[in-house]
Amino acid sequence: MANKFGVTRRNLLKVGAGAATALTAPAIFTKGAFGAEVLKIQDMGGAFEKGFRAAFYESFEKENNVKISVTTNGPDPIPQYKMVVDTKTNLFDVCMMTPEHVFRMKALGGEYMQKLKIKVADPENYVAGSITDEFAGVAVFALALGYRKDTFGDKGPKNFQDFWNVEAFKGRRGLWRSPVLTMELALLADGVPMEQLYPLDVDRAFKSLDKIRKHVDVWWTTGAQSTQLIQSGELDLMSIWSTRAQTAIDDGAPVSLAWGQGFYNIDGWTIPVGTPNTELANKFVEYCMNAERQAKYTDILACGPANVKSYQYIKAERAKLLPTAPENVKGLRPLNADYWGKNQTALTERFEKWMLS
Amino acid sequence: MAERQIPSARRFKLDPIWLAGPGILYLILLLIVPAAGLMFLSFRDASGNLSFETYRQMFGAGIYVQVLVNTFSIAIQTTIACLLVGYPLAYWLARMPETRRRVVMWLVLLPFWMSALLKNFAWMVLLSRRGVLSQILTGLGMGGPVDLLYGRGVVVFAMAHTMLPLAALTMLPTLLSLDFGLARAAKTLGASGGQAFWRVVFPLSMPGVAAAGLLVFISSLGFFITPALLGSPRETVIGQLLITQVQQLLNWQLAGAIAVMLLVVTLAVCLVYDRAFGISAVSGERGDRNSNGVFARLGRLVIAGLAWATDLLAAVFDKVPGFKRRDWLLTAFCVAVMMMLLVPVLIFVPMAFGSSSFLEFPPRGYSLRWFETYWSSPNWTGATMRSFAIAIVSALLASAISSIAAFGVARSTSRAGNLAFLMFMLPMIIPNIVIAVALFYLFAQIGLVATDAGIALGHTLTALPVVFVIILTTFKSYDWRLDQAAATLGATKTDTIRKVTWPIIKGSVVAAFLFGFLHSFEELTIALFVGGGVRQTLPKQMWDDVLLQVSPTLAAASVIILAVVTIVFVAAERARPR
Numbered sequence: 001m002a003n004k005f006g007v008t009r010r011n012l013l014k015v016g017a018g019a020a021t022a023l024t025a026p027a028i029f030t031k032g033a034f035g036a037e038v039l040k041i042q043d044m045g046g047a048f049e050k051g052f053r054a055a056f057y058e059s060f061e062k063e064n065n066v067k068i069s070v071t072t073n074g075p076d077p078i079p080q081y082k083m084v085v086d087t088k089t090n091l092f093d094v095c096m097m098t099p100e101h102v103f104r105m106k107a108l109g110g111e112y113m114q115k116l117k118i119k120v121a122d123p124e125n126y127v128a129g130s131i132t133d134e135f136a137g138v139a140v141f142a143l144a145l146g147y148r149k150d151t152f153g154d155k156g157p158k159n160f161q162d163f164w165n166v167e168a169f170k171g172r173r174g175l176w177r178s179p180v181l182t183m184e185l186a187l188l189a190d191g192v193p194m195e196q197l198y199p200l201d202v203d204r205a206f207k208s209l210d211k212i213r214k215h216v217d218v219w220w221t222t223g224a225q226s227t228q229l230i231q232s233g234e235l236d237l238m239s240i241w242s243t244r245a246q247t248a249i250d251d252g253a254p255v256s257l258a259w260g261q262g263f264y265n266i267d268g269w270t271i272p273v274g275t276p277n278t279e280l281a282n283k284f285v286e287y288c289m290n291a292e293r294q295a296k297y298t299d300i301l302a303c304g305p306a307n308v309k310s311y312q313y314i315k316a317e318r319a320k321l322l323p324t325a326p327e328n329v330k331g332l333r334p335l336n337a338d339y340w341g342k343n344q345t346a347l348t349e350r351f352e353k354w355m356l357s
Numbered sequence: 358m359a360e361r362q363i364p365s366a367r368r369f370k371l372d373p374i375w376l377a378g379p380g381i382l383y384l385i386l387l388l389i390v391p392a393a394g395l396m397f398l399s400f401r402d403a404s405g406n407l408s409f410e411t412y413r414q415m416f417g418a419g420i421y422v423q424v425l426v427n428t429f430s431i432a433i434q435t436t437i438a439c440l441l442v443g444y445p446l447a448y449w450l451a452r453m454p455e456t457r458r459r460v461v462m463w464l465v466l467l468p469f470w471m472s473a474l475l476k477n478f479a480w481m482v483l484l485s486r487r488g489v490l491s492q493i494l495t496g497l498g499m500g501g502p503v504d505l506l507y508g509r510g511v512v513v514f515a516m517a518h519t520m521l522p523l524a525a526l527t528m529l530p531t532l533l534s535l536d537f538g539l540a541r542a543a544k545t546l547g548a549s550g551g552q553a554f555w556r557v558v559f560p561l562s563m564p565g566v567a568a569a570g571l572l573v574f575i576s577s578l579g580f581f582i583t584p585a586l587l588g589s590p591r592e593t594v595i596g597q598l599l600i601t602q603v604q605q606l607l608n609w610q611l612a613g614a615i616a617v618m619l620l621v622v623t624l625a626v627c628l629v630y631d632r633a634f635g636i637s638a639v640s641g642e643r644g645d646r647n648s649n650g651v652f653a654r655l656g657r658l659v660i661a662g663l664a665w666a667t668d669l670l671a672a673v674f675d676k677v678p679g680f681k682r683r684d685w686l687l688t689a690f691c692v693a694v695m696m697m698l699l700v701p702v703l704i705f706v707p708m709a710f711g712s713s714s715f716l717e718f719p720p721r722g723y724s725l726r727w728f729e730t731y732w733s734s735p736n737w738t739g740a741t742m743r744s745f746a747i748a749i750v751s752a753l754l755a756s757a758i759s760s761i762a763a764f765g766v767a768r769s770t771s772r773a774g775n776l777a778f779l780m781f782m783l784p785m786i787i788p789n790i791v792i793a794v795a796l797f798y799l800f801a802q803i804g805l806v807a808t809d810a811g812i813a814l815g816h817t818l819t820a821l822p823v824v825f826v827i828i829l830t831t832f833k834s835y836d837w838r839l840d841q842a843a844a845t846l847g848a849t850k851t852d853t854i855r856k857v858t859w860p861i862i863k864g865s866v867v868a869a870f871l872f873g874f875l876h877s878f879e880e881l882t883i884a885l886f887v888g889g890g891v892r893q894t895l896p897k898q899m900w901d902d903v904l905l906q907v908s909p910t911l912a913a914a915s916v917i918i919l920a921v922v923t924i925v926f927v928a929a930e931r932a933r934p935r
Contacts, residue, residue: 045736046906072736075904080890087807089891172486172504177590218507219590222904231715233487234506251714353420355590356427 036067039280042092044267045072047247048139051301056288066280075222078104085112085273093277094284097270100180102135103341114271114278118286122309125291127324129334130266130306136285137268138294139303142323142332143181144262146230146240147171149254157237159260159331164189164208166215171236173212174229177219179351180340181263182209185239188261198339202347206354219355230255242323246302249321257321259328265335266306298322304329376765377777380758380821384780387818388792391799392620398798399613411610421598421615425622428594431512431584432577438517439573440566442694443524447565449691450525451532461695462526463930468698469522470922472879472896475915477586478903479701480515481506482708482718489718512588519583520576521698524569531565551667555660571630572785575623579788582881586903595619596790596882603794603886613798616791627786702919709912716909727913737914740898744878747809747894751816752824752873758817759825760866767832778829785822789882792819797886807889815887816877823876824869827933831865864932871929875922 041057043049049070057068071092074080078101084091097105105112113134123131130137145163147156148171157169163185166173176182183200186208192201218235220226223244229235231248240257248255269285271278288294294305295313304324305311311319311326319325323332402408415421446465450458468476484490484505491503505511535558543553581596595615602612674683704718709727711720731737762781766774784792796815797806805811839861843853881896888897895918902911 044905046908069735072901072905074890074901083807083889083891087804087889087891089807091891217504221585224903224905228481228485228715232482232485232717234485247714349418349420352593353418356420356423356593 036065037277037280038067038069039094039277039284040069040071040090040092041284042071042073042077042095044096047243047301048096048267048303051297051299051303054300055293055295055297056284059293060284060287064280064283077101078108081105081112081272082108085110088274090275092272093275093281094269094271096267097135098265098267098335098337099129099132099135099137100265100335100337100340102132102270103337104344107341111273114273114275116269116271116285117282118289120286120289122291122307125307125309127264127266127304127306127308127329127334129337130268131289134270135268136270136289137266137306138288139267139297139301140264140306140324141241141243141267141303142259142262142264142328143176143239143241143335144245144323144332145237145258145260146245146255147237147258148230148233148235149256150233151236156256156258158258160185160189160239161191163237163239164212166212169237172217172234173215174218174220174226174235174238174240175212175216176226176239177221177355179347180344181335182239182351183347184263185261186212194261194333197333198336200339200343202350206350209354243302246321250302259323260331262323262332263335264304264323264329264332267303268306372769372771372773373765374769374771374773374777377762377769377780378765380762380825381777381780383758383818384783384821387796387799387814388783388787391795392616392787392791395613395795395798396617396620399610399617401610411614415611415614415618421618424593424595424598425618427592428578428596428619429622431509431516431592431594432574432580434509434513435516435520435577436570436574438513439520439524440570442517443521443528443569444562444566445687446521446691446694447525447528447532448562449687450529451535452537459930463926464695465522465525465698466930467923467926468702469526470875470879470926471702471919472881472899473519473580473582474881474896474899474903475705475918476519476701477515477583478716478911479704480511480518480587482716483701483704484511506587507589509588509592512584512592515583515587516577516580518698518701519580520573521694523576524573527569527572528562528565531562531568535561549664549668549671551671552664555664555667559660567630567633571627574626575786575788578619578623579790579882581790582900599790599794600885603797609798612794616794619788620791623786623788623791705912705915705919708909709916711909711912714908716912727909730908730910731913731917734910736893736898737910740893740895741914741917743809743892744895747813747816748874748877750813751820751877752870754813754817755820755824755873756828756866756870759821759828759869760862763825763828763832766829767835768837781825782822784819789819793882793886796883800887806887807891809892811887812884812892812894813877815883816880817873819880819883820873820876824873827865827869827872828862831862835861867932868929871925871932875925875929878918878921878925 043052049072053070057070060066061068073096077095077097080091081095081097081101082105083089102113115133116136118136120126120131120136126137127140130140145157145160149156151171152169157163157165162169163173175185183202183205184197186205187197187201188194189212190204190208192204218229218238220229220238223241226238226240227244227247230238230240230245231251231253233253242257242262245255245257249257269288271281271285275281289307291305291307291309292313294307295310297303298305298310298314298318302321304322305314306324308324308326311324314322320327323329399411400407400409402410450461450465453461482488486504486506491505494503537558539557539561540553543557544550548556579596581594581600584592584594585597595618599612599615602608602615671683707720708716708718710723710725711717712722712724712726713720759781762777766777769777793815796811796818800806800808800811805814835858839857840853843857848856879896880894881900884892884894884897885900888894893901895914899911899914902908902914
């Protein structure tokens with residue numbers, strides 16, 4: 001009996017080994033297939049990777065005879081970034097971050113990001129906060145109000161006062177499970193003007209949140225989840241990042257964004273300490289700081305170019321979907337990275353406590 | 358069955374228990390030392406002085422205690438659900454003919470080895486407000502879209518779904534060893550069907566039920582995937598807080614304190630359990646205890662009540678035409694449960710071949726684009742390679758350590774055998790999230806964080822209980838007289854091992870290796886912490902994708918995992934001696 005099963009077992013193991021070989025094959029073929037220098041870039045993946053490939057990666061590869069390999073950031077890039085530098089793992093030469101991430105990295109102490117050595121031709125054309133010593137912004141995205149057109153038709157909510165109005169706008173609601181920007185939205189809904197938000201009146205914000213809490217069906221935590229929620233129609237109206245909503249819209253979901261009120265954030269490049277490719281990395285970052293090139297990703301990726309001059313190269317029809325388009329950017333303010341860098345830990349604890357109470 | 362050799366008095370011999378030494382050393386170095394280190398850390402302030410500040414902060418903030426209460430109530434609800442559904446399933450399996458049982462067991466176990474991450478994601482798709490189930494319910498006239506997700510109900514359902522195979526499997530050995538002739542005897546003596554089951558069969562199967570309850574409860578305590586994906590804020594559990602503290606806020610003192618709180622409560626539960634049932638019941642051994650305490654009397658009262666209720670129900674059913682024979686009820690129930698177990702695993706196949714940019718069921722069109730995305734992405738292929746390598750290394754290490762130790766424990770006559778057995782069960786008794794945090798803390802100091810070796814060492818640790826038990830079972834039923842016979846016939850020690858012992862135990866060692874492989878291949882928690890985001894394994898890559906993208910690449914990867922797991926699992930089951 002043992003013999004009989006031994007044969008079967010061996011065959012099965014062979015199948016397993018075969019499958020393993022088949023699985024490993026593609027990695028062998030893609031890795032270092034060309035002799036060219038390799039620049040390792042980490043972006044946000046998905047539409048970002050496709051858009052940047054069309055706008056930056058392909059032409060940069062050709063013009064400089066290098067190969068760009070792309071990996072994807074985790075949900076919170078900071079622990080990984082820290083680990084990469086601390087353990088001297090050359091996982092990426094250039095990494096995508098936001099000004100808020102940069103602020104939090106700096107708060108860790110220690111040297112993590114290199115000072116960029118780049119020349120920007122037209123810094124005056126960039127959205128506020130796009131260019132700092134360690135950070136070069138290329139793509140702007142915004143937290144705004146997304147809603148289902150099949151629920152509201154033409155009479156969709158316009159701002160967060162409408163969102164808080166549960167009588168006039170009936171539907172399942174969602175908000176971000178984070179004090180960041182959710183506090184701001186609560187204050188806006190309570191009638192605080194955009195210009196007088198900071199420093200935040202925290203008690204007033206929580207009072208405003210008290211009014212809406214029993215009507216909030218989902219407190220979303222991740223970007224992917226927010227897309228899934230509005231795309232599948234699980235929610236009718238929610239606060240959502242513009243890029244995430246656009247993914248659902250591009251897929252044909254009846255979703256629309258109200259730009260009346262919102263906050264924008266910037267994705268841009270940083271170079272970690274310890275990369276062996278500093279020179280090439282800087283060259284790449286500088287290459288991306290160009291209005292015409294930034295315009296190219298907007299067909300695929302619904303981010304607004306950090307360089308507003310890019311709109312000369314973007315079709316009007318597409319431009320109206322992007323956060324930095326003149327018509328949309330009026331209602332938006334930058335995320336206050338300074339305020340949140342200082343207050344995030346304490347407010348998160350209070351926010352979570354409020355959530356559970 | 359196990360025939361113990363009479364200790365030879367010829368000369369002084371070391372008790373074979375010493376063979377468990379390497380394994381125990383491994384457990385001390387990688388589990389007990391770091392856990393203790395974490396514990397000490399929580400009693401120190403930032404500058405290293407003794408302080409209770411962390412604990413003041415923890416209990417003062419209120420949310421940590423609230424979350425601990427959440428964690429416990431969810432774990433208890435999950436345990437109850439698992440026992441209620443798992444008992445009939447195990448009972449049904451136990452009454453089945455041997456050959457058919459093996460086939461059915463495969464079907465129960467297959468979803469167990471699929472990652473919880475995938476199954477939960479499947480529920481997100483299936484139960485969404487405009488998803489399949491909601492549409493069916495609406496079609497049946499339930500009115501409006503039905504809200505099923507994001508609440509306690511769905512969290513407990515999905516967690517119980519994940520743990521059910523574990524529960525049924527743990528109860529099975531007790532039910533198998535139970536003499537159903539006793540029930541027949543009871544009936545001959547005039548007991549009704551209900552009386553015979555509740556007063557004879559059920560009490561005898563209690564050790565299995567208790568063991569299953571303990572295992573499910575402890576596994577549930579460290580579980581964070583389901584509450585994070587399917588729950589509302591009210592379902593926040595301790596695991597989520599630990600991840601935030603360690604990964605985002607880098608607050609080691611507080612993370613240590615939370616882990617210690619969880620550990621202490623878990624050990625307290627184990628202690629209570631040991632007082633009530635005897636901890637060795639976890640391995641299927643039965644401790645006979647009779648008592649006349651308040652609880653025992655209360656228990657008998659409950660059983661009498663249940664038996665009476667069953668008889669009443671049976672009497673009512675007897676009046677209904679066509680319900681005279683009710684055997685099929687149990688079968689129908691169990692088949693439904695098994696289909697439920699398999700559904701979330703199987704829906705990934707059509708989704709992976711879908712053409713939409715989202716995970717949708719049923720998919721709108723068919724294409725291979727997501728498999729192409731998978732093959733061409735260095736993130737996915739790299740993670741797959743790493744998972745294979747780590748799984749092979751940790752399975753080898755775990756089966757080597759366990760084989761030697763199991764031999765020692767099986768042959769030992771010393772009481773230390775029990776202690777060694779308990780030591781090997783430790784990684785199962787300590788919630789995996791505590792193990793992961795403790796390992797991260799240890800590895801951070803010796804430069805093993807963010808290395809493949811670190812993940813492999815961690816996976817070896819948590820694979821030990823399963824691998825050890827599989828091999829130990831074989832050694833316990835091994836007839837040592839075969840060795841004596843070989844020696845009598847002139848075989849040397851090496852010859853005996855090579856030509857007699859090894860061929861007999863080979864199957865179970867191979868099976869243990871493959872189960873160790875599966876364990877590592879599916880493991881997320883340790884990979885999440887120890888990998889440091891730099892060394893991505895396949896489950897970690899999927900976890901990130903669930904949080905960031907939720908593209909059908911995930912489904913494509915799932916289908917590949919499903920294929921690998923099925924192949925390995927079938928191989929392992931075939932290798933096991935019968």
